[in-house]
Amino acid sequence: MNYDIFVSHASEDKDEIARPLALLLQKYGILVWLDDFELTLGDSLRRSIDYGLSQSHFGVVILSHAFFAKEWPQKELDALVAREDGQGKVILPIWHNLGKNDIIKYSPLLADKLAASTSKGLPNVADKIIRAIQKNYNKCNVIKSACGINYDTLRNLLESSQWKEANQESSRLLIRSSGREVLGPLDMPGMIGTLGDRDIYELPCQDLKILDKLWSKYSYGRFGFSAQAGIIAEINGENIWDEFCHRVGWNHSKIIYELHSPVGHLPTPPPHYHIHHVDTDYINNMDRALWWNVATILARFKECTVEKSVQDK
Known part of the structure; x- marks a missing residue:
């Protein structure tokens, strides 16, 4: 429909x-x-x-x-x-x-x-x-991870509109699907299970798509990698990161864990390995390492969707 x-x-x-x-x-x-x-x-x-x-x-x-x-x-x-x-x-x-x-x-x-x-x-x-x-709305069909990850907790959090907890759970799942371990709570400062470039490029397409599908489903298309990738595709010029932050509401402001947040506002990315202090409730558009994580994750997601399109032909 x-x-x-x-x-x-x-x-x-x-x-x-x-x-x-x-x-x-x-x-x-x-x-x-x-x-x-x-x-x-x-x-x-x-x-x-x-x-x-x-x-x-x-x-x-x-x-x-x-x-x-x-x-x-x-x-x-x-x-x-x-x-x-x-x-x-x-x-x-x-x-x-x-x-x-x-x-x-x-x-x-x-x-x-x-x-x-x-x-x-x-x-x-x-x-x-x-x-x-x-x-x-019916719940998602059986979710099959490429690396044995259970997405039930994330689905339940999103279904009950617990956006902050779902955002943190998504970061944990991304880190786990990369093969790394989460060393502590994602809202604690310190070096806690981060993602590097190679980790992101090797993220399983199946798991990236699961995360996107869940976020998109329970936010009615407002959140998820698809929404964020669509915004990136619309931006022209040199200051892509600044414009992206402006559109999704990440300009020197706290994260808004509500459905009425700007389109693409969630999920926020896990920390890059260059970032040694993590505040999951705040994003500074001057964090260029964080931008690299966003851009790399969305590039990997786009690569996964292209792979799917080719397979379908």
Whole structure:
């Protein structure tokens, strides 16, 4: 499927609720189908909506007096109900200027569903939608490391949005997959299991891809090597490191362990063997050795994706 959610709404609720909510969810990396975003002049309304409904994992339905007064939004709801009968949870209801008794009057079946309410603010609604999506997405398939590493801890940390712990676990796993040992906690100063150039060039492609897939999956594409490599590819000029730091939010600032961090903000790289003091909560864009680690890891990741493309041909 191409979208995380389809937003079903009455036109009267578009400006106040549907569009602002869709834009807010997009900031968190959620792929949203909203007619405003997808329809252009001359498009078939019915076909476009049919496509959006069929290509979205979930349907966010903004229930209001205007919604129940119109035929078209209720047809969208009927389509989502039909999908839910065969696929499990699909409908994520949002109450707008409605109470429990109103919902019971309009649709007793919907009254039984746990819903978010716009009376608590759109950030609260967006948070509940994100949590519902995270909880209901299937877990990754069996993860097979090229060097016998277990990724269950990382997956569980990412699934529960423990971004700081997941970042530290990723560094440990990268170091272990290189054949080196982690000599202590990654948030302690000192020389603790670092990566050199040769270590990075020999990182197993399979494990790099696993790390990227997990970060990308649970951040909805915001984090991971793919996101960072995409940013690097967009930068031209000589000061690539400074521009990269600016875009991912690493300019003389503490790491933000939140989903709303800039795209590419996580994961941060393990320390380079030239760095003798480690502060995993802070990145200085003057650390050129650290930049070398970032660039080398992303170069190795790109090499791995090229290898995969060649094998697929």
